[in-house]
Amino acid sequence: MLLKNISLQNFTNYEEANCDFDDNINIFVGDNAQGKSNLLDAIYYIATISSSRKNKDRELIKWGRDFFSISAHFFNRYGENKVDVKVIGNKKEVYLNNYKIEKRKEYIGYLITVIFNPEDLYIIKGDPSLRRQYIDNELSTTDVEYFLNIIKYRKILEQRNILLKEHQRKKISDDLMDIWEEQLTKYGVKIIKKRLELIKKLQEISKNIHLRITDNAEELHIEYQTNIDIFDMELSYRNLIKENRRKDIDRGYTSIGPHRDDLEILINGMSAKKFASQGQQRTISLSLKISEIEFIKEKTGEYPLLLLDDVLSELDKKRKHKLLEEIDNKVQTIITTTDLNDIENFVIEKGKVIIIHDGKVI
Ligand SMILES: Nc1ncnc2c1ncn2[C@@H]1O[C@H](COP(=O)(O)OP(=O)(O)O)[C@@H](O)[C@H]1O
Ligand SMILES: [Mg+2]
Known part of the structure; x- marks a missing residue:
């Protein structure tokens, strides 16, 4: 472009x-x-x-x-x-x-565009929500379907959370909960699948870039973290949501799903969030940004x-x-x-x- x-x-x-x-x-x-x-x-x-x-x-x-x-x-x-x-x-x-x-x-x-500014350091050391935002931005810039699925997922999640809170006052029928949870499972699975694909690709690209930038001293590993069993996603998602319904009603929010997942970033096998120095974190965010560029090139040509x-x-x-x-x-x-x-x-x-x-x- x-x-x-x-x-x-x-x-x-x-x-x-x-x-x-x-x-x-x-x-x-x-x-x-x-x-x-x-x-x-x-x-x-x-x-x-x-x-x-x-x-x-x-x-x-x-x-x-x-x-x-x-x-x-x-x-x-x-x-x-x-x-x-x-x-x-x-x-x-x-x-x-x-x-x-x-x-x-x-x-x-x-x-x-790929924008890189000093605040990108927070992708590594900040809250999980920043890493989720990073992943969602990344996917939404090239993938219309993902962009729309995220919007749908958020709406369904909001509905379930409203029901959970209502449930605290008067019992909501299990059938109604089932309907929303089925929708949540449907869109949640789509989102996690896309995120897993992205992270796998980014892992391949960023590993090599990071080795080049650090003169082979640091091996970067990124991995998507979710409670849902990625080998049998739909079933696992549905079961976990149901198992957690009681707890979710007490809490008033949904505790399972892509809105709670995270990205783990490791340097030579150690958590970058916990152990990487400021300089190392900066280098990681640099590698991730360059990988983002290469990812977009692969996706769009x-x-x-x-x-x-x-x-x-x-x-x-x-x-x-x-x-x-x-x-x-x-x-x-x-x-x-x-x-x-x-x-x-x-x-x-x-x-x-x-x-x-x-x-x-x-
Ligand atoms: N809506 C606005 N109207 C007028 N000035 C604005 C508006 N929004 C931001 N600014 C001003 O723009 C200036 C330049 O900001 P910025 O582009 O961040 O500077 P730089 O990156 O060159 O340091 C700031 O002084 C800010 O107050
Ligand atoms: Mg400025």
């Missing part, structure tokens, strides 16, 4: 801006709080139709204005495309090649756009070099930095340096 150009109006601290991109490496340079991450977020926005930083679209509208718009030109396997997004108050309009997009699923896979927000200053020289080696000449990359000294000369020479100052592209 190749992003050619983006233009913004009233987006965060930009009033009006236009930016053309190099096919290989682009470097946004500027002091703090000038708008580098905002511009990166605008790129993320046109790929996912949501922000990586703000939950509500209206928070992206420049203060004192009542709308923002973003337009972009990009190439992908379908050819040349134009996307236009406009947000007015709570209303959002998206056009792909002048054709109105009504649902996000119609646009999935058109433009894919195209490399995604790589957005690196302030990560180069966090990596030591050797790792920085390894990262650039992995992506150079194949993945269109956009890097933000406050200091060009953090970036190797050969990268600056072949890349395009774009100066960002006070909500302007200079």
Whole structure:
């Protein structure tokens, strides 16, 4: 995928801006709080139709204005495309090649980005929910069916949880519980199957990348963790849900299923969450990000756009070099930095340096 150009109006601290991109490496340079991450977020926005930083679209509208718009030109396997997004108050309009997009699923896979920022460290040391989110994001960017199944699963889960709570006050018929649990099993199994496939693939890819980055010192192993027996999933899921019904009624929530699963990350057989140093954790998140890129390439036939927000200053020289080696000449990359000294000369020479100052592209 190749992003050619983006233009913004009233987006965060930009009033009006236009930016053309190099096919290989682009470097946004500027002091703090000038708008580098905002511009990166605008790129993320046109790929996912949501922000990586703000939950509500209206928070992206420049203060004192009542709308923002973003337009972009990009190439992908379908050819040349134009996307236009406009947000007015709570209303959002998206056009792909002048054709109105009504649902996000119609646009999935058109433009894919992988974003890497210092917070990605939390994939390793943070709560299980962050790892689940990482897995779900990963799958949802390329797999429409998964994206829709997750939405359905969440709705069914919510219904069962409501019933569990009602049950505390008055008995709900077993038949009704059975119906919801059967639905939960159906979608839960679909989700876990896809996640297992992804983790298996990512394990193969990331193991090799991690060995390369660490000069064969560290063996990375990632494994999906679930209470459900993965060899007889449907039966095991159904039984576990039923066995836990009583306990779930007391707790008021569903204790079994993909919304409770986790990802185990091991380095040389030891839990990375517990034992890896800050530097090792950083390297793991780097390997996972590069694997993500390769995974998307395998799935779609195209490399995604790589957005690196302030990560180069966090990596030591050797790792920085390894990262650039992995992506150079194949993945269109956009890097933000406050200091060009953090970036190797050969990268600056072949890349395009774009100066960002006070909500302007200079
Ligand atoms: N909706 C908005 N309207 C106006 N300014 C905003 C809005 N949202 C964020 N900002 C401002 O954008 C500025 C630049 O943010 P950011 O892109 O994170 O900077 P950088 O990455 O260059 O350090 C911040 O000072 C922030 O206050
Ligand atoms: Mg920033």
